[in-house]
């Protein structure tokens with residue numbers, strides 16, 4: 001039914017374990033009746049005598065439109081009730097775990113009468129996930145693909161600690177030991193980056209022989225260690241041998257130094273993008289803003305804004321159907337409101 005136009009379809013037979021004859025047939029997910037499944041599997045070359053140990057089945061689930069929860073995952077209608085996971089329209093273990101973490105953190109912070117924790121799209125995939133859900137809603141099970149993040153280059157596994165550990169520490173979720181390890185790594189990365197910038201190597205027969213051995217072009221003028229590390233054929237290990245730091249740094253810090261130096265140009269470009277958009281993200285919209293009173297918005301845009309109640313102009317701009325013109329009108333309305341408040 002689903003691939004009726006195709007002549008071929010790939011199926012992976014995955015062994016379920018070392019001591020079982022059971023295989024998982026990846027690629028033939030189905031909910032057809034069991035006798036039809038048997039015929040279907042036996043029609044596959046090599047599986048003519050296959051026995052089904054557990055038939056495939058489908059599940060159906062309901063969800064609450066995620067535009068009905070705030071970016072803290074607290075429901076808009078019932079204060080103190082938080083939704084996380086599949087109930088918000090997602091599918092997946094990580095998606096569910098990430099939301100569970102954030103809902104738990106925010107529920108905890110609320111009870112302690114502390115401010116909420118919202119991660120931005122440029123800070124974490126969790127930020128992208130929750131912002132997508134609460135802003136756009138979803139019509140099909142939402143999965144967190146890397147392609148959904150516009151700042152992929154800075155959302156890396158290798159810098160997750162540098163991005164997020166401080167935040168974790170502030171809300172009381174990072175132990176002293178983990179925090180000190182993080183501070184040590186951060187410190188040694190910063191120190192080493194600084195040393196690479198400041199240390200200048202002069203051309204000499206010895207350094208040029210070193211470079212030639214590593215198939216790198218020889219120096220005809222002075223170059224900083226940072227410039228040398230930017231060469232694609234040289235890695236941090238090479239630089240460390242050419243000019244060792246006073247105290248050798250740990251492998252994870254060395255990896256970070258290498259990444260930050262080699263990709264500096266790309267990372268900087270993306271950070272500038274983040275800064276440009278941060279302006280809109282910081283322009284907050286009060287939750288009680290009367291969209292009906294803003295002339296020129298149009299009824300469809302007004303409806304959408306009322307439904308989502310975005311917390312910032314940035315979030316408003318990502319709602320489907322919200323035009324740049326509508327954002328300008330909102331900006332003016334917020335400005336007027338601010339001046340009105342100041343005057344009154």
Ligand SMILES: Cc1cc2nc3c(=O)[nH]c(=O)nc-3n(C[C@H](O)[C@H](O)[C@H](O)COP(=O)(O)OP(=O)(O)OC[C@H]3O[C@@H](n4cnc5c(N)ncnc54)[C@H](O)[C@@H]3O)c2cc1C
Nearest residue numbers: 057059084085086087088090091092093094095096097100
């Ligand atoms: C067959 C199958 C294969 C899957 N394979 C993968 C995969 O390979 N990779 C992947 O990432 N995801 C996979 N998923 C999706 C993933 O399992 C789910 O999206 C995820 O587990 C949802 O987590 P959750 O915590 O939101 O919901 P659930 O794990 O469904 O948790 C909800 C819990 O609430 C309990 N509950 C319900 N009603 C009540 C009540 N009234 N009172 C108290 N408790 C209640 C339920 O018993 C349940 O324990 C698969 C799902 C299925 C069905």
